[in-house]
Amino acid sequence: MKKYLQSIVLLTLFQLWFSTLQAQTPWDEVMMGKGEICTALIYEHSSWDQYWEGSYLRENANIGTFTRQMGMPMVAIGLTKKINIIASLPYINTKASGGTQAGQSGFQDLSVSVKVDWLQKQLGSGRLLFLTNAHVSTPVGNYLSDYMPFSLGAGAPELGFRGIGGYKMDNGLVFRASLAYLWRGQTEVERDYYYEKGSVYSSFMNVPNALNFHGAIGYWAFDNRLRMEATYMNLNCLTGDDIRSYNRPQPTNKTEVSQVGAWVQYFIKSDQGFGALAYFNQTLSGRNMGKATTIGAGITYQFKAY
Amino acid sequence: MKNLKTIYITLFSIILITSSCIEETPNYYQFDGYGFEKLDENGGTWKTILVTSPAQISISQPEATSSAAYQAELTNLKQQMSSLTPKEKEAVKYWTSNPIIRWNEIALELAAKYNLIPGPNADGTYTLPNAANPAGPPAFPFAHPPYTSRMLAYLSVSQFDALVVAWHYKYEYNRPGPYRVDTNIEPAYAKNELPSYPSNGAAIAIVSKEILAVMFPLEGAYLESKYQEHIRSLIHAGINVQSDIVAGTAIGSEVVKLAKQRASTDGMAKAQTPKPISDSIANAAFERFGWKWKNMETPQRPVGLTPLFGKVRMWNVPTVEEVRPGPPPAPGSAEFEADAAELRKFASHMTISQRRIANWWEDGLGSYTPPGHWNKFAKEAIVKAKLNPLRSARVFAYMNTAIMDAGVACWDTKYYYHYPRPIQTITGFKTILGTPNFPAYTSGHSTFSAAGAEVLAHFFPADAAQFRARAEEAAVSRLYGGIHYRFDAEVGVAQGKNVGTYAVKRAKSDGAQ
Numbered sequence: 051m052k053k054y055l056q057s058i059v060l061l062t063l064f065q066l067w068f069s070t071l072q073a074q075t076p077w078d079e080v081m082m083g084k085g086e087i088c089t090a091l092i093y094e095h096s097s098w099d100q101y102w103e104g105s106y107l108r109e110n111a112n113i114g115t116f117t118r119q120m121g122m123p124m125v126a127i128g129l130t131k132k133i134n135i136i137a138s139l140p141y142i143n144t145k146a147s148g149g150t151q152a153g154q155s156g157f158q159d160l161s162v163s164v165k166v167d168w169l170q171k172q173l174g175s176g177r178l179l180f181l182t183n184a185h186v187s188t189p190v191g192n193y194l195s196d197y198m199p200f201s202l203g204a205g206a207p208e209l210g211f212r213g214i215g216g217y218k219m220d221n222g223l224v225f226r227a228s229l230a231y232l233w234r235g236q237t238e239v240e241r242d243y244y245y246e247k248g249s250v251y252s253s254f255m256n257v258p259n260a261l262n263f264h265g266a267i268g269y270w271a272f273d274n275r276l277r278m279e280a281t282y283m284n285l286n287c288l289t290g291d292d293i294r295s296y297n298r299p300q301p302t303n304k305t306e307v308s309q310v311g312a313w314v315q316y317f318i319k320s321d322q323g324f325g326a327l328a329y330f331n332q333t334l335s336g337r338n339m340g341k342a343t344t345i346g347a348g349i350t351y352q353f354k355a356y
Numbered sequence: 357m358k359n360l361k362t363i364y365i366t367l368f369s370i371i372l373i374t375s376s377c378i379e380e381t382p383n384y385y386q387f388d389g390y391g392f393e394k395l396d397e398n399g400g401t402w403k404t405i406l407v408t409s410p411a412q413i414s415i416s417q418p419e420a421t422s423s424a425a426y427q428a429e430l431t432n433l434k435q436q437m438s439s440l441t442p443k444e445k446e447a448v449k450y451w452t453s454n455p456i457i458r459w460n461e462i463a464l465e466l467a468a469k470y471n472l473i474p475g476p477n478a479d480g481t482y483t484l485p486n487a488a489n490p491a492g493p494p495a496f497p498f499a500h501p502p503y504t505s506r507m508l509a510y511l512s513v514s515q516f517d518a519l520v521v522a523w524h525y526k527y528e529y530n531r532p533g534p535y536r537v538d539t540n541i542e543p544a545y546a547k548n549e550l551p552s553y554p555s556n557g558a559a560i561a562i563v564s565k566e567i568l569a570v571m572f573p574l575e576g577a578y579l580e581s582k583y584q585e586h587i588r589s590l591i592h593a594g595i596n597v598q599s600d601i602v603a604g605t606a607i608g609s610e611v612v613k614l615a616k617q618r619a620s621t622d623g624m625a626k627a628q629t630p631k632p633i634s635d636s637i638a639n640a641a642f643e644r645f646g647w648k649w650k651n652m653e654t655p656q657r658p659v660g661l662t663p664l665f666g667k668v669r670m671w672n673v674p675t676v677e678e679v680r681p682g683p684p685p686a687p688g689s690a691e692f693e694a695d696a697a698e699l700r701k702f703a704s705h706m707t708i709s710q711r712r713i714a715n716w717w718e719d720g721l722g723s724y725t726p727p728g729h730w731n732k733f734a735k736e737a738i739v740k741a742k743l744n745p746l747r748s749a750r751v752f753a754y755m756n757t758a759i760m761d762a763g764v765a766c767w768d769t770k771y772y773y774h775y776p777r778p779i780q781t782i783t784g785f786k787t788i789l790g791t792p793n794f795p796a797y798t799s800g801h802s803t804f805s806a807a808g809a810e811v812l813a814h815f816f817p818a819d820a821a822q823f824r825a826r827a828e829e830a831a832v833s834r835l836y837g838g839i840h841y842r843f844d845a846e847v848g849v850a851q852g853k854n855v856g857t858y859a860v861k862r863a864k865s866d867g868a869q
Contacts, residue, residue, distance in 0.1 A: 111476075111654035148654055150779045152703070152786035152838075192708060196715065197788070236379060240715035243732065245468040245722055246381075249461065254379040295494070296475030297722045 074126050076136055076163045076183045077228045077264040079216045082128035085356035092327070092348030094120040098340030101199070104292035105337055114148025116199060116340055120158075122348075127355075136163040136183075139190065142202040151200065154193065158203045161187035176219035183212040183230075189237075195255070196239040198299035199340065205237035205301060206257040224268040224279075232260045237301045246291050246302045255301045258290035266313070279313040283331070293338050306337035311344075322353035384461050385735060389452045391546030392744035396868070399746045400524025403866040404517045405671070405753060406614040410524035413610040415603045418529050418553040421537045429597035433534055434541060436591055444592050451589045453545035455557055456515060456748040457735055459564035462582060463511050464724040464731055466572045470499035473721055473793070480655040484628060490573040497572065501725040501800055502665045502763045506624060507571040508727055508752075509671060509760035510615050514567050516753035518559040518611040519746040522604060526551040535594055543594035555596040556745050558604030559611075561586045566612040570619065622669040627662040634659040641774030647687055649776045649795035661794040666768025671757035672858040679765040679855050681847045683773060684797040687781050695841040699778050703786065703838050710836040711788065717801065717833035720790055726801045726830065727759045730808035733823070737816045750868060755811040758859035762807035762852045763800065769851065770795040778838055787838030799840045802831035802848030803855070810856025814863065827852070 074080035074088070082088060097117045100109050122140040129135055139160045145153030163185035171178045188207045189195075195205025212230035234257035242253040268279035290304030311331035318325045331344040400410060407413065419425045440448075451458055474494035476482055483494060490496035497503055533552035535541040550556075565583040569576050590596040596604075629637070642648040651657040666676055673679055685691035702710060719726045734755050738748045775797035779785050792800075809827035813820035831849045834840035840848075863869075 108475075114654075150652060150786055150791060152788050194711070194715070240712050241718055241723070242716070243468075243724060243729075245465075248383050249465040249468060249724075250381050250383060251385060252379060252381040254381060256378075256381060294722060295472050297472055 074134070074136065074165070076165065076185055077212060077214065077230070078266070079179050079181060079214055079218065079224070079226055081131070081165065081167045081181070082126060082134055083354075084128050084130050085354050086128040086352065087355050088126045088325075088350055088352040090122075090124040090126075090327075090348050090350040092120075092122045092124060092346055094122070094344060094346035096120070096342045096344040098333070098342040101340040102293075102336045102338055103295070103297075107341065110148075110296075112149035112151075113146045113199070116146050117144070118342075119143045120346075132167045134165045134167075136165060136185075137161065144200045144202065146200070154197055154200045154202055156193045156202055157191045158189065158193065159187040159208070160190050161185055161208075173217075175221070176217050176223075179214070179216040179218060179226075181214040181216075183210075183214065183228075185210045185212075194240060195237040195257075195301045196241070198301070198303075201301075204234065204257045205239075207235040209233045210262070212262075218270075222270040222274075224266070224270065226264075226266045226268065228264045230262040230264075232262055234259055239301075244300065244302075245294075246300075257301050258287035258304055260285055260287045260305075262286075268313075273319075275317050275319055277313070277315045277317065281311040281313055281329075281331075282308070283311065284308040290338075299338055303338040305339050306335075307333055307339045308335050309333045309342075309344075318352060323351070325350040325352065384450070385457065385739070387452075387739045389449070389545050390454075390739070390742045392453070392548060392550075393742040394747075395548060395550050395744060396523065396746055397527055399520060399868070400527055402520050402523075402750070402868045404520050405513045405757070406618060407517045407521060407611060410521045413521050413607055415525055415554055415606050418531045418599060418603065421531065426537075426597065426599070429599060430534055430538055430541075433591050433594065433597055434538070437541070437594055440592055444588065447585050447589045448544045448593045451557075451586055451593075453593075453595075454738070454743070454745050454748055455560050455586060456745045456752065457739065458586075459511070459515070459560060459568075460508075460731055460735060460752060462564070462579075463508060463568060464728045466568060466575055467499045467504040467507065467728050468722060468724045470495065470497055470572060471504070471722055471725060473498060473500075476655050482655075482657055484659075487573070487625075495574060499572075499725070500661055501719075501727060501804065502627070502662050502668075502767060503571075504725040505727040505756070505760040505763040505804065506619075506622075506668070507568075508731060508756040510571070510619055511564060511567045512749060512752035512756040513671070514563040514608075514611050514615040515560055516746075516749040517614075518563045518608045519556055519749050521607045521611070522554050522556045522559045523746055525554055525603070525607070526556075529553055531600075533595055534597055541594045545593060545595060550744075552596050553600045554603030554607055555590055555600035556604060557590045557596060558587060558601040559608040560745060560749075562605040562608030563612050563615070566608070567615060570616060618669075623664070623667050627665040627668060629659060629663045631658045634663050637663050637771050638774055641772065645683065645686070645773065647776060648774045650780060651793055652777070652779050652791065653793070657793050660771070661792065662767060663771045666764055666766075666771055668764050670761045670764050672862050673761050673765065673855060676765055676768045679761075679851060680769050680772065681798065681851050684775050684841075684843050684847070687776065691843070692781075692841070695843055696778065696782055698842060699835060699838060700782065700785070702836055703788075706788070706836065713829055713833045714788060714836035717830045718789055718837065719801065720792075726804040727756070727763070727808070729830075730755065730759060730805065730812070733808070733826070734812060737812060737819060741816065747868070750863070750866075751812075751815050754815075754859045754863045755808055758807040758811045758856045759804050761858065762803045762855045765851055765855050766798050766800050766803035766848065767794075769798050770800075773797050775844075778841065785838065789834075789837030789839050791839045796840055797844045798848035798851055799831060799834050799844040800848070801834055802827070802840075802845045803852035805830035806849040806852025807856035807859070808852075810853050811859050811863070814860040 124138040143155035165183040169180035193202040214228040216226035236254040263284040265282040315327040485496040531553035805827040809823040831845035
């Protein structure tokens, strides 16, 4: 059965060169060797027709189905075997099937991560792993964070520090958990008065800081060429206000979300060539967020620069 | 690994640097307390709005400063002042020598808190806020622009009248302030020669609390706590003794009665009509002009916002018909098509500056509304000019009655012509601002703003051009937002200006010039 599944997944992916080079995300345990560069282009489609107003799950016919599409170029660079840099810049488009409000589109936030491999230690029949990822992101262009839910992002700089722990067994099974503290700055809006549990006379909104947890159980098959993971993600803002009754969200909101998902990635096995990835996420619970279903797919191209 | 250390140190430094350049997000206007530009010793002779004459409200003659009763009050004041907690000191600083500013801010905050449109029920019907059951849901009130304009008018008029009466007795009895009687008392605010009996602060506090409690019935406890804090701060600041306060609240209470009486019979209770009346208003327009506005939301709202607000009693304009403009161009006419084409052009080629203007003036749901925005301008102008509370109340009273009158005039026009919004006439049109639940012509924001600007231009002539330019910008912002045609905005500005001149004319003859 497992073999059958594996072949199905394989067949759905591109015919590719094999390699040990690896594309990665800021929350996983994957690292690239020195001088290796992986570029990726990811498309993501996310939609919801229900959202949480505070903790109340509701519909709104003047939004109908809300759709957010993202195209994201991404690059990961093996600075050294132990230090990798990851950068990404998503282009986002939002629209609603109902109502008369205009959707938005444009580039969102440029994010740069530094990922460090601190520990790889054989322990029993596997390796114990510990990595950290520090990232900084900042809005580019002039998208307006105050057009929620249509805004492309929170419009604030973000600094994050993440610890990633894992255990990768020799038989290909991986258990991984990562926890990040996200420090968010302010977003500048285009009005100089707003309501957040009272009057605020400012054109700046404080975007709440958050904790972000990622967990995964994965399996590396076909000689480390195919990676399959079941994932869990949880993000909790530590402060903030709720969307008020039948009102629109704003960047000061205390957003919370937890979702489960799956991730499949096919790696190449030569110095350069194409790879592919696909993922799915389903929001289970949330606060001041849409109950989104997300699918994503991407192609990667890797090569050795030095 | 050395590189690594550098990277983390750099990151840490970025956090520190960016943390230190966080902008403040204040909850009220932070300004330095100021001495009054003048005291208006003859303020008690100014014409009032609700009160016939100050003699209509009587207060007892105060005890002499040499009396044992007064001396006991003075001792009590000094005792309290000598043992203030940090919180009490903060309250003294917060309320300032011009508490009109703070009560106006409290009013705007409640407007923003209650400016939430009721959503649909599960079966697609809508429940309207009900004054008889304020807790709802939905909570009462929905503090939309007409509601807020009226709330601010009653608040400001009551404050103004209470202060004229207070000034009348201040200069009739001439009892000096505590720090004039006892030079050991160091007041928290700049010293002046204003007689302290009756307390103007207490008069402001009681009318503000009472009027706002009528307008926001669920906020009684909150308003009471603000009131108590304000009253205590008068003694803590060293500007009033207890008997000053008692006399001030006595005046305020009488003014509140007059205000409540007017408010209960001004027609507001009938402004939100049932569907049959609303439909007959729409059909009358359709028969007259061949068009009618309809709500485009899903599910459709059966009744527009306050169809009969145009019948509410005005303050400065004798009849609403005299400020009703002529008809807008018919949909489909060449003039209409030109203005509709302009909206399509703005929507598809929005510049950053146009977007900014649309958003800066949005004043939509959840905000303090366009009238609130003009109250903020008035507040800033008042502080800049260092006006005393009486003169501040006068500015707010004339501006807010003009703004409410503008609202009444605009609503009369809106439902008389019943003109469809751009999202109704232009197929597939999408907007960056939400389209409100009432007809287009004339633009409310334009009308409110032009009326407010006209009054502020009169009171602050040096800034007149700036106020008028702001009103023009408020008007055009609605085009960028996609919710009004140019003719809505231009005729709205003319209408608001016209309504504003009635208030200015009245102000010119109230004895304060």
